[in-house]
Amino acid sequence: MSYPKIRMRDRRKDEATRKRFRETAQVSASDLIMPVFVKEGIVKRKEIKSMPGIYQFPLREVAVEARKIYDLGIPAVILFGIPKYKDEIGSSAYDDNGITQEAIRIIKKKVPMLTVIADVCMCEYVSHGHCGVIKKKPETSNQKPEFDVDNDETIKILAKIAVSYAKAGVDVVAPSAMMDGQVKAIKGALVKNNFPKIKIMSYSSKYASSFYGPFRDAAESPPQFGDRKTYQMDYYNSDEAVLEAKLDIGEGADMVMVKPALGYQDIIYRLKKELKFPLACYSVSGEYSMIKAAACAGWLDEKKVVLEMLTGFKRAGADKIITYYAKAAAKWFKT
Numbered sequence: 001m002s003y004p005k006i007r008m009r010d011r012r013k014d015e016a017t018r019k020r021f022r023e024t025a026q027v028s029a030s031d032l033i034m035p036v037f038v039k040e041g042i043v044k045r046k047e048i049k050s051m052p053g054i055y056q057f058p059l060r061e062v063a064v065e066a067r068k069i070y071d072l073g074i075p076a077v078i079l080f081g082i083p084k085y086k087d088e089i090g091s092s093a094y095d096d097n098g099i100t101q102e103a104i105r106i107i108k109k110k111v112p113m114l115t116v117i118a119d120v121c122m123c124e125y126v127s128h129g130h131c132g133v134i135k136k137k138p139e140t141s142n143q144k145p146e147f148d149v150d151n152d153e154t155i156k157i158l159a160k161i162a163v164s165y166a167k168a169g170v171d172v173v174a175p176s177a178m179m180d181g182q183v184k185a186i187k188g189a190l191v192k193n194n195f196p197k198i199k200i201m202s203y204s205s206k207y208a209s210s211f212y213g214p215f216r217d218a219a220e221s222p223p224q225f226g227d228r229k230t231y232q233m234d235y236y237n238s239d240e241a242v243l244e245a246k247l248d249i250g251e252g253a254d255m256v257m258v259k260p261a262l263g264y265q266d267i268i269y270r271l272k273k274e275l276k277f278p279l280a281c282y283s284v285s286g287e288y289s290m291i292k293a294a295a296c297a298g299w300l301d302e303k304k305v306v307l308e309m310l311t312g313f314k315r316a317g318a319d320k321i322i323t324y325y326a327k328a329a330a331k332w333f334k335t
């Protein structure tokens with residue numbers, strides 16, 4: 001096939017014509033999900049050093065913040081709780097009066113129309129900062145200190161966390177620990193406890209990424225030893241991301257996810273093409289901080305760069321975009 005007469009530049013000559021030929025719908029606030037950090041035991045919001053403009057909120061400010069987000073046209077938040085006390089097994093994560101549970105309750109009471117998603121993981125709640133419980137290995141005198149996360153013990157705790165969020169009134173749980181069988185365990189526990197309607201947005205294809213650096217400041221959850229490569233995905237792989245998502249769909253996930261987003265648009269594209277299933281991408285903390293830093297230095301036009309990036313995620317196939325720029329972008333869409 002050839003198109004000898006088509007002059008592509010005719011389509012680009014003015015904004016009205018460019019708009020007529022657009023293949024991707026403009027990103028709107030309704031595509032976005034705003035992450036919200038809630039910290040136990042603080043009285044005033046605290047800006048995260050490595051993420052200027054993003055805060056840890058005290059419980060008493062969370063409803064007002066949720067209202068602002070909702071009023072901007074953003075339909076959902078994803079909550080991360082930071083508890084006062086951490087232990088080896090993350091017991092504060094499934095405490096029915098824990099920080100995340102309280103935040104869910106307050107938001108659902110004050111801003112009922114806002115969808116509340118809660119991250120289901122252990123890393124913010126455990127003293128060692130890993131996403132699961134650590135296997136106890138028999139110690140011998142010449143054995144190197146090794147660690148491994150106990151997959152099957154961890155998914156039992158993740159299920160308890162999810163049920164506890166459900167009791168508090170959460171709409172969607174988002175397991176992010178990258179343990180095998182976590183979606184199945186959570187789905188089973190939700191159904192057993194009479195919460196069959198709670199949806200699961202699975203962090204199905206989550207890579208071991210250095211772009212999470214600033215988040216670990218925000219959620220106060222850096223691993224105290226080792227790293228997360230024994231459970232998060234190796235970024236050399238792409239087929240594996242598809243397989244992970246398929247497994248989660250089989251276990252009962254309602255939406256799958258690619259994380260990070262910026263260096264992983266090929267993965268977003270593949271998942272959408274091959275699975276044709278609701279898909280979110282998570283533009284992570286490091287993606288926010290890079291742009292913010294360059295914008296603060298006057299090196300980039302923040303607004304234009306962010307809108308270009310978000311459109312890229314949508315063009316690649318993401319239905320929903322989790323981004324720390326959600327609020328800012330929603331304001332930009334209005335102007």
Ligand code: PBG
Pocket residue numbers: 119120121122123124131176177211212213214215216228283284285286
């Ligand atoms: C794990 C979790 C992490 C993020 C979201 N959920 C951290 C990690 O896996 O290391 C990272 C989000 C970001 O960097 O913005 N509970």
